Amino acid sequence: MRTWQRHLNKLRWISLCLVFGMLVLLPFLHLYQTYIAAHAYDLLPANERQIYDSMEKLTAPFLSNPEKQLDAIKGTTWSGTLFGLKLSDPLAAVGQAAASMKVYWPFMLTVAIPILFTLVFGRFFCGWICPATFLYELNDNLGTLMRKAGLPITQRRLDGRLKYLVLGIGMVLSAAMGAVLLAAVYPPAIIGRELYYVIAIGGFGGGTLFFLMTLVFDLMVARRGFCRYLCPGGALYSLLGRYRLVRIQRDVANCNDCAKCNVVCQFGLDPLRDNFGQECNNCTACIAVCPTDALKFELKAKDAPNQGPGHLGHQYRKQQQKSEIAEAA
Amino acid sequence: MDRRTFMTRITAAAGIAGFCSLPFAVARLLAPRVAEAAETRIPLPGALENHDKFIDACIGCGVCGEVCPPRCIRFHTNDGGKEANTPYINPVEKGCTLCGLCMEFCPTEALVVTPIREVKMGIAQIDRAACYPWVDRGVCGACLNICPLGTDAIRTEPGTFRPVIQTGCVGCGLCVEICPEPSLPIKIVDYSLSTKKYFEKIGEQPEVKSEPEQVEAPQATPAYQLKY
The missing domain is CATH 3.30.70 (Alpha-Beta Plaits)
Structure with missing residues (x-):
């Protein structure tokens, strides 16, 4: 019986698609609400009427009073309301505290739940929710296609600690300028915001250009380079999730050293040598790809040290034979 | 030129163009705000x-x-x-x-x-040299009708359609949106620049030449009965 955990990757993709889909849908629903509030269906131009009709068709089975009830889900992954529960990104709290140089507790409470989850699951936001990850992973697939087509895709390795520098400098600059600058260089915040601007208000903001730059960076400098080396939110989640309780671990007795996990890991980690670290974003791609179910989520506060070659691989067998010969001698 | 070279060069060109636009983006971000009114x-x-x-x-x-x-x-x-x-x-x-x-x-x-009623977005100011009723005793009252705060925020001079802003105005801007005069004689000015603060400090209302109970809603009177 193979482990159920290899299906988690599909579940993760469903989650990513849901979040991204919501970010696209919410501005349309907001437009629908404003059209209802205006009580002027007959005056709407054809394109707005189309939005009204389609949204009405979507929501009519579930809602009796869409103008009020659609307020239940509002906002983006940066900060939003979910059925009366206000949730925010921890980076928003950090950036805002740095910018205003004081702590506003009602806002800090909104980040309590995400921080709690991060303490338990590590960088789960990066792998399971972040709308930018959705696009970055598609971008990474594009990179694979480009490499197959013979185009040069660079995969440099930079220092993984660069992102902590970005976080630190971002906080210092936020405090110096008195504005939450981190919001301008944090892709999930940018995407939520820009989708809203484009759909509901009209016109891109400056963030779109920045996000396109990060896509080019990922293709031309390092694989998933922005998430791994530059993202300030990723840095914060990494720090919070350093001693996470749920982490992917290798079961050395089942491992056959095929190294598929190392190839599939977009963050460039080394599951084959038990090298996950605080960077792992729980994307579970390695669990899905492992042919012998050696990789699994485990309840542990620390990574296991390097456990050596897998017991199903030929390296381990050679070692065994050598030790047997030594014993016989 | 074979296809591979072509694609390589296209990609490189796109990359270089992208990276070259980075300073432009940064400059746009750091540029001083465009002086809007x-x-x-x-x-x-x-x-x-x-x-x-x-x-x-x-x-x-x-x-x-x-x-x-x-x-x-x-x-x-x-x-x-x-x-x-x-x-x-x-x-x-x-x-x-x-x-x-x-x-x-x-x-x-x-x-x-x-x-x-305690919101402080600004306060409306009327340019009496451009507002219809103030200039030529025109019949308007659009700002009065749209105002969500009623006579606390805007009143007419008694017997006319001339609007006068009161201290209750919070600067929501609906009157600016509705004003039919193209030059927009009504505008929202910064709360701190306005005279409202001064009146609050001295605890007085700005002058209106009548008592409130004498003020009639202009739309209540049929237009043909108006006499100036």
């Missing part, structure tokens, strides 16, 4: 009075815009340094209906829940 950039209801503190507190999540029923909340996008992604209201396009949803949904202290 102040009265087309008024703060949101319940916003912190100190504009710098408001920018400190705003995290640029855009939730205020997403809940606004008349969609009057706009955002600074490319037009200026540290104000990027923060909201404003342009009353010339659309005024605020004072529904209070943005204050309710704001996660930070940028927008504080405030009763609508």
Whole structure:
């Protein structure tokens, strides 16, 4: 019986698609609400009427009073309301505290739940929710296609600690300028915001250009380079999730050293040598790809040290034979 | 040139163009704000009075815009340094209906829940050299009819259609949106620049030449009976 955990990757993709889909849908629903509030269906131009009709068709089975009830889900992954529960990104709290140089507790409470989850699951936001990850992973697939087509895709390795520098400098600059600058260089915040601007208000903001730059960076400098080396939110989640309780671990007795996990890991980690670290974003791609179910989520506060070659691989067998010969001698 | 070289060069060109635009983007972000007329950039209801503190507190999540029923909340996008992604209201396009949803949904202290009569977005000012009723005793009253705060905020001079702003005005900007005069004689000015603060300090109302009970709603009188 193979482990159920290899299906988690599909579940993760469903989650990513849901979040991204919501970010696209919410501005349309907001437009629908404003059209209802205006009580002027007959005056709407054809394109707005189309939005009204389609949204009405979507929501009519579930809602009796869409103008009020659609307020239940509002906002983006940066900060939003979910059925009366206000949730925010921890980076928003950090950036805002740095910018205003004081702590506003009602806002800090909104980040309590995400921080709690991060303490338990590590960088789960990066792998399971972040709308930018959705696009970055598609971008990474594009990179694979480009490499197959013979185009040069660079995969440099930079220092993984660069992102902590970005976080630190971002906080210092936020405090110096008195504005939450981190919001301008944090892709999930940018995407939520820009989708809203484009759909509901009209016109891109400056963030779109920045996000396109990060896509080019990922293709031309390092694989998933922005998430791994530059993202300030990723840095914060990494720090919070350093001693996470749920982490992917290798079961050395089942491992056959095929190294598929190392190839599939977009963050460039080394599951084959038990090298996950605080960077792992729980994307579970390695669990899905492992042919012998050696990789699994485990309840542990620390990574296991390097456990050596897998017991199903030929390296381990050679070692065994050598030790047997030594014993016989 | 074979296809591979061509594709390589195209990619390289795109990459170089992209990277070259980075300084441009940074310059746009750091550039000083385009000097817009102040009265087309008024703060949101319940916003912190100190504009710098408001920018400190705003995290640029855009939730205020997403809940606004008349969609009057706009955002600074490319037009200026540290104000990027923060909201404003342009009353010339659309005024605020004072529904209070943005204050309710704001996660930070940028927008504080405030009763609508204590909101301080600004105060309306009327240019008496351009307003129809003030210039030639015209018949208008659009600003009076749209005002959500009634006679606390705007009244007419008795027996005329000449609007006079009262201390109850919070600067929602609906009158600016509705004003039919193309030169927009009514505009929202900064609360701190206005005379309202002065009147509050000395505890007086600005002068209206009549008692409130004498003021009639202009639309109640049939137009043919008006005599000036």
